[in-house]
Amino acid sequence: MAIRRLTPGRGALRYGLVGPGGHAQENLLPALAALDGARLTAVAARRPEAAEEAARRWGAELWTDDWTELIDGAAGPAVDALVVAGSPELHAEVLERALAAGVSVLAEKPPAPDTATLEKLAAAEAAAPRGTVAFVGFNFPYGQSYRKLRDTLRPHGTLRTLDVRMVSAKPTSPVWGCATVEDSLLQGLGTHAVDLALRELGVPDRITARRADIDARRRAIRVLLEYADGRLATLLVGNYSNRLEYRCELVTDEGVVGSLDHFNTLTVARPATAPGAGVLDAKETLTYEWPGRRGGYGRTGYATELESFHRSVVRGEPSDSPLSACLDVYRVLDEVRRQTGARA
Template sequence: MADRMLNVGVVGCAAIAQRTTIPALVADPSVRLVAVASRSRDKAEAVARRFGCEAVTGYAALLARDDIDAVYVPLPPALHAEWVARALAEGKHVLAEKPLAVDRAEAAELVAAARVAGLLLMENFAFLHHGQHDAVRALIDEGAIGEVRHLTAEFGFPPLPPGDIRHDPALGGGALLDAGVYTLRAASLYLGPQVTVQGAVLRTDPGAGVDVAGAALVSDPTGRTAQLTFGFDRSYRCACTIWGSEGTIGLDRAFTAPPNLRPVLRLQRQDHLEERTLPAGHQFASLVSLFARTALDGGDLKRPGEDILRQAELVDAVREAAGRDAAVRDSVTYSRSSR
């Protein structure tokens, strides 16, 4: 594969993409970054100079190029459906920022389009490709904490600036789609793909117009549970704890470990606490490498689509449960106030 290159274009110039995935694309020996596109010519040129590629004005112009095999789409969530679909229609493999779609209906259309075209469609959950989660799974498999009973996953950070796109419902804003999706994906990772949502709460800030915090309780068919909490109205926390019949395993930077960080894994049993400093890992580089290998070598194109659909189902289920539970709470409050 050393002499084969995946020619990639980037649809959008999001700041987070410039910090994480675009540098990983540039650094991967099997990837050639051909061009970046923005609606603003000046912005496209600035990003292109930074990463040594061509600047394109307009997303459609980039997708029409025949020297691009795949695209990375870091647009706001509500824009994914249109531009991912158009990329697939142009015969491009697609790596899209999470969440790939705002609901399962959108996800199903995109996954179906990718399958019909025989193209790779992958969602950018980079944390899944960090070695710290391999270390956790290895400990679980060897019985270090007995049988898994419960998972706690938390991802939250301080309030965003008023003009941040995550406050805009028209762009797919809100804490569920921004932070909550990480905790849902962690539940599937550790409890399996058959987890279901049993209850949920979403708290909306009237000033923001979107949900700014939430929580969900999920379970698998055997009765194992997970408590998931998220929001952008609190101090920073990015943790995951697996609670077993004989101990616990915890990570403090479960979703956002930077490349130079050596994560600390905490293994606790009855009278024993062990802290293991793990090797640093570049989760975005690992994800990009997997994406490129799969696209170039014709690997498993079906599994990423299944993961996308399952994740979107869980997002829909949290919304549905939150609405149902809110109605119950309102009913109880009304009942008590009427006495």
């Protein structure tokens, strides 16, 4: 038999990547490469050599040091959808121009440098041509292990409390044009933690935030979100670890507790007196270790969020992580900044 060449399907969606930095190379491009019905067509970077190198490595046909060429070409857009991973300012610029041109965009968080800019982008999202999708890349709620936790708890009542811990080794100096380390930390990890809480519990009725200075460069910020019906979310973000540490704990109104340690270990427990208690009576717990053989991009959510974005673009349906929903995240963080002096 003669050698055969496998080519993308005729209907493959043409993707362009803006910003082939470390995060994109480590997480987004591998997830995109495995996405059915998708084809990386173009790469854009500020440095021509970086764009060319990434295009060669990941099999893209086109590369450029001017991302606007992917949208404003003489023959129309060179891509059907863009993935952008850079600074908040870059995300906002790409979103504004692409949405006006009818090109769908998955923008890594944070999608804008401030709330005023995000409000303008949300208006552009609403005014975009029919079928144009904007998606903010919050990977944590899309992680397969987190979704397994939620599916496990769903039969056992509604959520009453949520605790999230996200600490990392960075930033230890201001980034993305932020004036302070605290503001940079809130832009980086704070958006993730608040987004997770708001997806589960909604917009809070009261916000309390406190900051602890660990040393000259390291901070811990604790946020309490309170709801009129007594529900609570407690969030901790910090830059004092030597690596990314992520843990969340959810408690339902039946007293069932579910926790996820990083993206790997899921533990469920319930009191013996809880309704329907059986397998998880008394001091017993159920622990699930996520198999390493399944790969990390689904477990961490990067593959799953891309699948969701891709599905919305193909079907012409609204995004389930839109810019408009992200506005509430930014407004909560504005209050956190006010109380902690993060932009002072």
